[in-house]
Amino acid sequence: MFSASKAAEFSNEPLSQQNLPALDLLALTPVSKKYRTINLGVCSTVTVLLLGALSVAKYQPWFRVPDDLHNAYPYACLVIFTLGFLWFTYHFFADKKVKFAVREQDVSKESGLFFRQLSCQPILRVQHVELKRGPLDRWAGLASLQVFSAGGEMHTFEIPGLEIDEANQIRQFILDHKDVSAR
Amino acid sequence: MEEQEITSSNAGSSVKVETGDAWQRLAIIAILYFSARNIKNSAQGLIYIIPALAIGSNVLSKLNSPEAYIAIGTLVLLAVGSGLVSFFMYTFRVHNQHVEIQTGVFQRRYTNLPFWRIQNVKIEHPFYYRPFGYALVVLDTAGSGKEEANIVAVPVSYANALRKQVLAEKKKEEYSSAHSFSNLNESSVQSPVKKSDQSTPEHLSSDNGAAHFGTLAGDMLEKKKLERDMLENDSAESEEVLNTRSIGDIVIHGITNNRVWIILGAAAPFYDDAIGLVSDWLADKGLQLNQLVGEQTVAWWQFGLYAFVILMMIMAAMALLSVGGALFTFYGYTLSRSDDRYIRRSGLLNKQEVSMRASRIQMITAKQDWLDKILKRVNLYFEQNSTAGQQVQELMSPNKLIVPSVTEQEAVELSQEVMPDCQLHRDDYLSVSKRFILHWLIVAWSVPILALFIVGIVSSQLDIFLGSIGLLVAGGLLLTLRWWRWGIAADGKYVYVRRGRIGVDYLCFEPYKIQQVIVKQSVFMRRHQLASIKFVLASGAVTVPFLPEHYVKALADSVLYEVESTRKSWM
Numbered sequence: 001m002f003s004a005s006k007a008a009e010f011s012n013e014p015l016s017q018q019n020l021p022a023l024d025l026l027a028l029t030p031v032s033k034k035y036r037t038i039n040l041g042v043c044s045t046v047t048v049l050l051l052g053a054l055s056v057a058k059y060q061p062w063f064r065v066p067d068d069l070h071n072a073y074p075y076a077c078l079v080i081f082t083l084g085f086l087w088f089t090y091h092f093f094a095d096k097k098v099k100f101a102v103r104e105q106d107v108s109k110e111s112g113l114f115f116r117q118l119s120c121q122p123i124l125r126v127q128h129v130e131l132k133r134g135p136l137d138r139w140a141g142l143a144s145l146q147v148f149s150a151g152g153e154m155h156t157f158e159i160p161g162l163e164i165d166e167a168n169q170i171r172q173f174i175l176d177h178k179d180v181s182a183r
Numbered sequence: 184m185e186e187q188e189i190t191s192s193n194a195g196s197s198v199k200v201e202t203g204d205a206w207q208r209l210a211i212i213a214i215l216y217f218s219a220r221n222i223k224n225s226a227q228g229l230i231y232i233i234p235a236l237a238i239g240s241n242v243l244s245k246l247n248s249p250e251a252y253i254a255i256g257t258l259v260l261l262a263v264g265s266g267l268v269s270f271f272m273y274t275f276r277v278h279n280q281h282v283e284i285q286t287g288v289f290q291r292r293y294t295n296l297p298f299w300r301i302q303n304v305k306i307e308h309p310f311y312y313r314p315f316g317y318a319l320v321v322l323d324t325a326g327s328g329k330e331e332a333n334i335v336a337v338p339v340s341y342a343n344a345l346r347k348q349v350l351a352e353k354k355k356e357e358y359s360s361a362h363s364f365s366n367l368n369e370s371s372v373q374s375p376v377k378k379s380d381q382s383t384p385e386h387l388s389s390d391n392g393a394a395h396f397g398t399l400a401g402d403m404l405e406k407k408k409l410e411r412d413m414l415e416n417d418s419a420e421s422e423e424v425l426n427t428r429s430i431g432d433i434v435i436h437g438i439t440n441n442r443v444w445i446i447l448g449a450a451a452p453f454y455d456d457a458i459g460l461v462s463d464w465l466a467d468k469g470l471q472l473n474q475l476v477g478e479q480t481v482a483w484w485q486f487g488l489y490a491f492v493i494l495m496m497i498m499a500a501m502a503l504l505s506v507g508g509a510l511f512t513f514y515g516y517t518l519s520r521s522d523d524r525y526i527r528r529s530g531l532l533n534k535q536e537v538s539m540r541a542s543r544i545q546m547i548t549a550k551q552d553w554l555d556k557i558l559k560r561v562n563l564y565f566e567q568n569s570t571a572g573q574q575v576q577e578l579m580s581p582n583k584l585i586v587p588s589v590t591e592q593e594a595v596e597l598s599q600e601v602m603p604d605c606q607l608h609r610d611d612y613l614s615v616s617k618r619f620i621l622h623w624l625i626v627a628w629s630v631p632i633l634a635l636f637i638v639g640i641v642s643s644q645l646d647i648f649l650g651s652i653g654l655l656v657a658g659g660l661l662l663t664l665r666w667w668r669w670g671i672a673a674d675g676k677y678v679y680v681r682r683g684r685i686g687v688d689y690l691c692f693e694p695y696k697i698q699q700v701i702v703k704q705s706v707f708m709r710r711h712q713l714a715s716i717k718f719v720l721a722s723g724a725v726t727v728p729f730l731p732e733h734y735v736k737a738l739a740d741s742v743l744y745e746v747e748s749t750r751k752s753w754m
Binding site for chain 1: 289740746753
């Protein structure tokens with residue numbers, strides 16, 4: 001569609017077997033299964049903790065809870081359980097769909113359950129790269145790769161749930177890329 | 184590893200910028216900075232607790248008690264302790280032309296910033312650093328305002344040396360990219376006449392003419408370089424004035440940019456009747472405004488009238504202010520070009536000069552609202568990179584070079600001056616699918632309209648029922664207008680987007696300036712082979728929804744190809 005004066009020298013081979021630079025043909029790899037397990041664990045724990053806290057508040061012997069709150073207990077439990085269940089179900093199905101691909105010239109990520117989103121970040125436009133690791137990520141040996149471009153904070157490209165070695169590899173690949181590091 | 188030494192500008196002594204492989208700690212004084220920062224952060228959080236404390240107990244009477252001293256002492260100790268921890272968790276190194284920083288206590292963060300990605304180096308001197316000769320270096324990347332990297336406490340001479348080297352690196356980078364650029368056969372520097380010969384939309388292979396254009400491009404770049412050198416030598420540049428705005432134009436701009444106030448103002452004579460109607464309608468539904476206002480001495484309608492008179496006066500003042508503001512900002516407006524820079528000069532009392540390098544312009548936006556359409560005027564914006572979250576007043580913003588209320592013809596000429604051969608008003612805009620209307624009617628409008636509709640039927644109130652129908656028609660109409668306007672086009676050189684509802688905006692950008700491409704598709708869209716495309720530029724994102732899937736994919740591939748194959752800088 002646009003000018004293609006350097007087509008002969010240009011290559012953007014997917015790092016796997018594909019050979020056409022088309023987003024359609026990306027060889028997408030799912031992120032670590034541990035990512036989903038952690039998310040499901042967090043959903044369950046938060047829901048159980050909230051239900052537990054409500055139950056403790058209702059049945060504890062130390063102070064009197066107003067009658068209105070007593071009566072609201074089953075409804076509150078139902079709301080928390082429903083939200084927790086929806087949260088859990090979303091992660092159960094959506095986390096499997098978080099996939100990424102690295103090509104010679106760009107990094108891509110596909111995600112979303114109802115609204116599928118495929119973002120592609122040319123390495124040429126990368127400003128800097130960060131690995132983000134929360135306590136759970138560190139415990140599970142995972143990392144989020146954040147790639148910053150001039151597109152602003154809103155459009156920080158992030159691949160969550162990568163194995164730390166893999167994340168480090170991709171980070172190094174981006175840093176070593178001739179468009180980012182070559183002088 | 185090759186270590187480099189550079190000379191500090193003021194001291195004259197040589198300061199080593201490279202710190203080597205080993206991670207460095209900051210100067211001890213940084214503890215003060217971290218403590219101050221942590222106190223500031225917690226104070227911001229505590230602001231919300233103060234009212235609660237004040238209400239909960241008589242704080243003042245307890246201020247002298249031993250408990251208060253213990254509490255304050257604990258807080259101070261906590262702040263200093265956290266400063267100490269932050270200090271020990273912070274390491275940095277400047278190594279191989281990269282600044283690397285490791286920071287964070289619970290959430291460790293590793294930042295790696297190559298010199299040539301740093302846009303700006305700011306050196307700050309907090310008052311408690313000054314006696315000791317330390318400075319805070321803020322390394323600003325164009326990426327994001329929040330993600331800038333700070334080297335918290337380094338000697339001033341080191342800070343200056345680092346700044347000097349980073350800026351030198353940046354200059355070298357710009358020069359080398361211009362040099363490598365001259366070796367490429369760039370379409371954007373080909374002559375417009377030749378360009379039209381090969382402007383077929385799909386040409387993904389190189390053609391025979393490319394070699395010839397390469398020489399041409401090389402020549403032009405040599406010329407550009409020479410011009411830049413001349414500029415650096417501070418020679419008097421000849422400026423070409425591109426546009427000036429008369430007082431009349433500026434008054435028009437002031438008026439057209441306050442459309443809401445004008446409408447509210449023009450409707451003033453009907454306010455009283457409208458209130459009457461509304462109150463009757465509400466009374467009919469069992470609501471009495473008198474009870475709501477709860478004022479016994481003044482009748483509610485008098486009260487309402489007073490309120491509206493005051494509102495009207497405010498509006499009139501606002502309209503005047505708008506015209507006045509436009510005059511203050513744009514009086515004596517000239518837009519001129521000097522070499523590769525566009526310079527805007529304007530202002531009544533404070534003369535303001537905003538200059539923008541042509542290569543920094545990411546996008547042209549020609550905005551025309553309904554009043555602009557009637558008056559046949561266009562607000563033209565040349566948009567530079569903007570950092571998200573940065574709230575600068577639009578008119579004053581150095582990121583947006585505005586040419587206010589130009590005529591349609593001037594808008595075309597100016598846009599072609601900045602982006603040669605661009606055709607904002609074209610007839611090959613690909614419209615978005617009609618399913619866009621259906622999608623938004625269902626997703627956003629259906630629930631409130633249906634609720635109103637059901638309430639109308641259940642309570643057998645004809646007006647609520649009709650209201651819901653009216654809302655449906657209005658919503659449908661607005662969505663139809665939006666659908667009708669929204670379109671995308673691409674020629675061999677630019678991507679164009681048209682959008683709006685009653686007014687219309689035309690956007691134009693060069694595909695190689697794109698930072699990121701996002702293709703979105705819902706389940707509903709996939710079933711109908713539709714997709715949305717979002718281009719992320721340094722000036723912001725542009726979305727076009729509900730386009731044919733194959734078109735979106737081809738466009739995304741083609742745009743990415745343009746970015747990755749030409750390797751041109753976006754700045």
